[in-house]
Every structure is written in structure tokens, then in C-alpha cells.
Amino acid sequence: MDLGLSGKAVLVTGGSGLLGSAIVRRLATEGAVPIIHYRSRVAAAHALADDTGGFALQASLLVESEVDALIERAVESAGPLTGVVANAGGWPGPPVQTRNLTLERWRTTLDQNLTVAFLTARAYLKHVREVGHGSLVFVGSAAAHFGEDGYADYAAAKSAVTHGLVRTLAREIVESAPHGRVNAVSPTWVPPSAHAEAAAEQRLKRALATVPLGRPATSRDVASVVAWLLSDAVAGYVTGEVIQVTGGMSGKILPRPSGEG
Template sequence: MDTELRGKGVLVTGGAGGIGGAVVRAFAEEGAKVVVHYHHSEDKARALAAEHGGVAIRADLTSESDVDALVPSAVKALGRLDVLVANAGVWPAPDEPVWTMSLARWRQTLAENLDSVFLSCRAFLRHVETTGTGNIVIIASTAGLFGEAGHSDYAAAKSALAGGFLKSLKNEIARIAPLGRVNTVCPGWTAVPRNQDKLGDAAFIHRVTRTMPLRKLGRPEDVARTVVSLASDRVSGHVTGEVITVAGGMEGRVLNEP
């Protein structure tokens, strides 16, 4: 099926990461023009952009001035901007229950995972206000649906992206773009580089798939194809305000015992 994304301008935040890179490649395969946003991973971002005829642009998404400059830079580089994929996020590795978590960590996690998306969407919607058209796909997490013990900060941020923020934005975008849409994708455990050292551990695989009827980890490409489908007005033109979970049917209960 033709997604009708050929020639469209797409900004992917965190585009050099595992899921972000797959999203960039998936849009490029559809003929879209892509800006690969990065913060620290300059070499990866530039290589990915060069490989797919895109452009790499740096910004600290917790910096208001950086984000406000990112969207105009993307428009200038591509000549147009139709889609924002708000993918960038940071998983705080240490396991910290609420009673030992510092306020500094809490604030940092929300800044990197919630404030960053607010700023990105705000900057993009200011552009949409001038064009009357636009589409946002937000990447959240199953942590925002089921919680994540030891990572309540991350779960809280992702829950907002799959809840009140999403539901508000899908109504607001229609005020400035009659056919504008906003949706959220919640990946579950996915075989991204930060999990690479665990992928050969059978006990780990069982532990993270025991709540899934499909007893396997997802791949970045699984998430990317869902994002592209939501970004396509032809494929998903009547879908907005929805949360799509890409997690093998994950539930908040154990389905598979040893």
C-alpha cells in the first residue's frame, strides 16, 4: 500500500537511537525526507542521515531555546515539515524506589522524558499553525501503562504521554489543523542496543516475556512500522488520540510460568 508519505518532511527526535534509527529508515523507505535529531550521538546521526539522504541536527531537548530553534532549522533543511515523531527519551538505569529517590533525579527524568516532548510538540504546533496541517506521533512506553517498580519517575512521565497530554493535544491540534492528528505508541521490551548484553540470557528473556502471549522481544522495526502507519494520512487518517501498544500483547499479569 502506498502510504503517500513520499516527499513529506519528518522530524525524528532521538533519531540516532535503536528505535529512532529504525523509524528514520522506515520513513526513508517510504520516500519521506527526514531530519535526524541528536543530542550526543553526532557520528551515528550524521551517518544515518547521509545513508538515507536526510539531515542531522543537534539540540538539547531540555533547553527551550534549542527546541525552539530545532523546528525552524528542520523546515529550512527539508523545505517543509509535516510530521513530528517525538521519540527521544532517557531511561535512568539505577533502580530507585520512591522512598530513596532524590528530587534531583525525579526532576531530571521528567525534564528528559516529559518536558522535552512538551517543548518539541509546542515548537512543531507553532509551525502547524502557519501551515494548517501536521501529524504527531509520540513514543511512550508500557511503563506508562503498567508502571515500573524502581522507575516511578520514568513511568510517570510516560504515563502523561499516553494519557492526559495526548488526549489534550489531539483536541488542540484540530483547532489549527482540521485534519491534524496526534497518537502515542507504547513499546514494550524491545531489542535495542542498551539491552544487547541481556539478549542471550534465557532467564532474562523469560522474565520480561512472561506477561506476553507472544513470548518474544519486539524489534525496533516493529515499532517503526507502527509509527509510519500512524503518520500516514492514507493508512490512519481517521485515527487520533489513540495509544497503540507494541509489546506482544503484554498484560499487567503473569501469563507464562516456567
């Protein structure tokens, strides 16, 4: 199926990470020109750009001027942006029950996931206003829909993105671009490799307890839905939506009573 993305410039934030790189590669197979944003993975981002015929651009997505400049530099490199995938985000680390969650971690997690998404969207929407078209796809998380024990900060940040931001921006974008669209994907856990450690295997078992398809997501599962959502040709009448890439997950099993502090 032709997604109509050939020759189109698409920026992927966090484009050299686990999901970001799969999204970049998928877009490249559709003929798109990927712009790979990175923060610290310089070598990986440039190698991916070489592989895919794209461009690698560095920015901290928590510095307003850098985010605005990223969009400008992306346009200078590849021309008007057909879409942006706001994929960059940060997993907060070990689980912490909310009664013990520090304000510092709460703020960091909201910054890493919600503020980064907001600043990326704000910068891109200015460009959308100039060019009169655009498609924005956020990467959320299953945690936004089902909660995640030990991760109230992450679940709250991701649900703010996939619910509040997506629905509001889908309404606002059409003031600048009549056919502009804003959507999100919410993946379940994507294990980094097939060689999961013992602890990860335990986590996998728990994560899959309510998943009818019986396996975790792969980065390719996520990337193909992102590419589909970006495409006006196939998803041109889809906006304000969140697609769960969760194998049909219907919930999460409850934590053990003796769980983390």
C-alpha cells in the same frame, strides 16, 4: 501499502538512537525525507542522514530556544513538516524503589521524558498553526500502562505523555489544522542486540512472562507502527490514540520480596 509519505519531510527526535534510527530508516523506505535530530551522537546522525537522503540537526531538547530553532532549521532544510516523531527520551538507570527515590532523579527523569516531549510538541504545534496540517507521534512506553517496579519516575513521565498530552493535544491541534492528529506508540522493552548479557536474559524472562507473542519487541516493530500512525493516507481518522507495541502484554510479574532496597 502506500503510506503517502513520499517526498514528505518528517522530523525524528533522538533519530540516531536505537528506536529513532529504525524509525528514520523505515520512513526513508516510504520515500519520506527524514530529519534526524541528535544531541550528542554526531557521527551516527550524519551517517544515517547520508544513508537515507535526510538531514542531521543537533539540539538540546531541554533548551527552549534550541527546540524552537530545531523546527525552524528543519523547515529550512526540507520544507514544511508533514510530521514529527517525538521519540527522544531517557531511561533513568538502575531501579530504585520509590521510598528511596531522590527528588533529583525524579526531576531529571521527568525532564528527560515529559519536558522534552512537551517542548518538542509546543515548537511543532506553532509550525502546524502556520502550515495548517500536521501529524505528531510520541514514543511512550509499556511502563506507562503497566507500571515498572523501581521506575515510578519513568512510568509517571511516560503516562503523562501517552495519556494527558496525547489526548489534550489531539483536541487542541484541530484549532490550527482541521485534519491534524496526535497519537503515541507504547513499546515494551526492545533489547539492543541478540547477545543479551546474563542479567538482561533474566530481565527478558520477567518482561515476557505475560506476553502472548513470547518475544520482546524489535525496533522495526515499533518503527512500522510509527510510520502507519504518521500517515494521513492510512491513519487519517486515528487521533488521540496510544498503540501498545507489546506483543499483547497483559501485565508485569511482581517483584521478588527480596528485591532492590
